[in-house]
Amino acid sequence: MRTLVVYESMWGNTREVAETIAEALGGGATVVEAARAPESVPEDIDLLVVGGPTHAFSMSRASTRRDAEAKGARSGDAGSGIREWLAALPSSDVRVATFDTRVGSVRRLPGSAAKAAAKEVRRHALGHLVDTESFYVADMSGPLLDGELERARTWGHELAAKCGARTHE
Numbered sequence: 001m002r003t004l005v006v007y008e009s010m011w012g013n014t015r016e017v018a019e020t021i022a023e024a025l026g027g028g029a030t031v032v033e034a035a036r037a038p039e040s041v042p043e044d045i046d047l048l049v050v051g052g053p054t055h056a057f058s059m060s061r062a063s064t065r066r067d068a069e070a071k072g073a074r075s076g077d078a079g080s081g082i083r084e085w086l087a088a089l090p091s092s093d094v095r096v097a098t099f100d101t102r103v104g105s106v107r108r109l110p111g112s113a114a115k116a117a118a119k120e121v122r123r124h125a126l127g128h129l130v131d132t133e134s135f136y137v138a139d140m141s142g143p144l145l146d147g148e149l150e151r152a153r154t155w156g157h158e159l160a161a162k163c164g165a166r167t168h169e
């Protein structure tokens with residue numbers, strides 16, 4: 001199974017989750033930042049995984065990414081994120097899973113970049129949604145809460161199983 005994992009990350013937490021999911025999906029997974037991702041999903045891709053940090057209850061925008069940079073974030077690209085990448089993506093029938101990172105202490109609040117991304121996938125027929133998941137950080141800059149990378153690995157295995165591939169233990 002060939003997977004493309006497209007992510008954005010301001011402090012590196014979402015990148016860590018993206019890399020862990022890709023590892024769990026096995027050798028056929030490519031991880032790329034949204035700002036450098038292809039303009040359309042290559043034809044040989046069986047599963048697209050899209051993830052980003054939750055900003056202001058949704059996917060980030062240029063303004064929230066600038067806010068993050070003003071608060072000391074360094075690893076993101078203020079010019080582009082998954083919102084912009086999805087907005088420019090043509091319709092397709094690829095299988096899609098979305099994830100986000102969010103602050104654990106406010107996990108009962110409804111806003112989620114993963115759910116917002118899933119909504120865009122449905123609205124613009126960007127693919128068939130397989131699953132949506134959130135992973136939790138301790139604070140704005142992280143770190144990921146204990147056990148979250150393990151959960152990301154498990155989710156990667158579940159996605160592989162759902163999409164009919166052998167998992168990579």
Ligand SMILES: Cc1cc2nc3c(=O)[nH]c(=O)nc-3n(C[C@H](O)[C@H](O)[C@H](O)COP(=O)(O)O)c2cc1C
Pocket residue numbers: 008009010011012013014015052053054055056057058064065067068071101102103104106111137139140141142
């Ligand atoms: C401008 C801004 C808005 C945010 N809004 C939310 C929010 O609505 N809900 C939430 O749980 N976390 C919120 N956060 C925290 C981010 O989700 C957190 O910074 C992110 O998960 C860290 O991931 P990263 O290291 O990949 O950037 C916000 C962070 C920033 C910078």
